Amino acid sequence: MRDYFSHCLDHPRLDPYVCFTPDSIPRGGGPWGDIPADRMVDDLTNDCDAYFLGGVDWRFFHGDGGGRPVVNLIQHVRHGDPSDERFAYLDRKAFRICVSPEVREAIAPRANGPFTLIKNGVPLDLFRNGENKAPRSVVICALKNPRLGLRLQAALRAEGLDAALIAQSVPRAEFAAMLRRSEVFVGLPNRTEGFYLPALEAMAAGCAVVCADAVGNRGFCFHDRTCLMPGFDDPAGHVKMVLSLAGDEFLRKRLRREASPIAVSHTMEAERDGFYRFLKENSIV
DSSP states (O other): OHHHHHHHHHSTTOOOOEEOOTTSSSTTOGGGTTSOGGGEESSOOTTOSOEEEOTTGGGGOOTTGGGOOEEEEEOOGGGGOTTSHHHHHTTSOOEEEESSHHHHHHHTTTOSSOEEEOOOOBOTTTSOOOSSOOTTEEEEEOTTOHHHHHHHHHHHHHTTOEEEEEOSOOOHHHHHHHHHHOSEEEEOOOSSBSOOHHHHHHHHTTOEEEEOOOBTTTTTOOBTTTBBOOOTTOHHHHHHHHHHHHTOHHHHHHHHHHHHHHHHTSBHHHHHHHHHHHHHHTTOO
């Protein structure tokens, strides 16, 4: 959502504002910390010409927008799960952006209104290939599975690896710097994701990646080609694959060589251009 807000700011015909609802992060917090105060509002206004909604923003959006266009960013395959709250929102008319082919397929039978695929972009100025990788260094991204992350960190440190654990959110620039310094990245996604961007960011930063299948990462995570893919929630499998990468420079280089072109093709410029094209084709601007 923050990236799309930036795309709106950069568009010559758009004048965007962000609304913080009671369930949002604190006003101006997290990735929104650099947004000018006059760009923040506390309620959805009827004075706007179009609305841009995330997953559960429909809770706070009543009616149909008075005939104004509604753009809905769909970032998870769970929108297509009848047991999920988000499934019912697909009945609401909107122009929808899907971040992966898997998300598009998940919502296709239900979505009310046109939808298009715009793959997530990576800010390559931040997530660039690091030249000075620390030997036997590992970053474990465990925001979504801290229990497994702690277990892996202990096991890898016992094997003499320098294993850093991310169990709480860190600034994006700090996360990128950790990736640039590290040889191996371990991503612990949910069992299903819409995209799982951290694995792709790690590939762009020159890490050899270990990441289980999460559905939405199938466009860039290919076992023994761009990464190694243990079973979901399999501690022994994760440790085994990290150790194999730590001890095999040729394997690390081979995975990095295959992953890099895929990662660097997911640019923020391509995401922005796809969004602008989407707006024009649907006569939103």
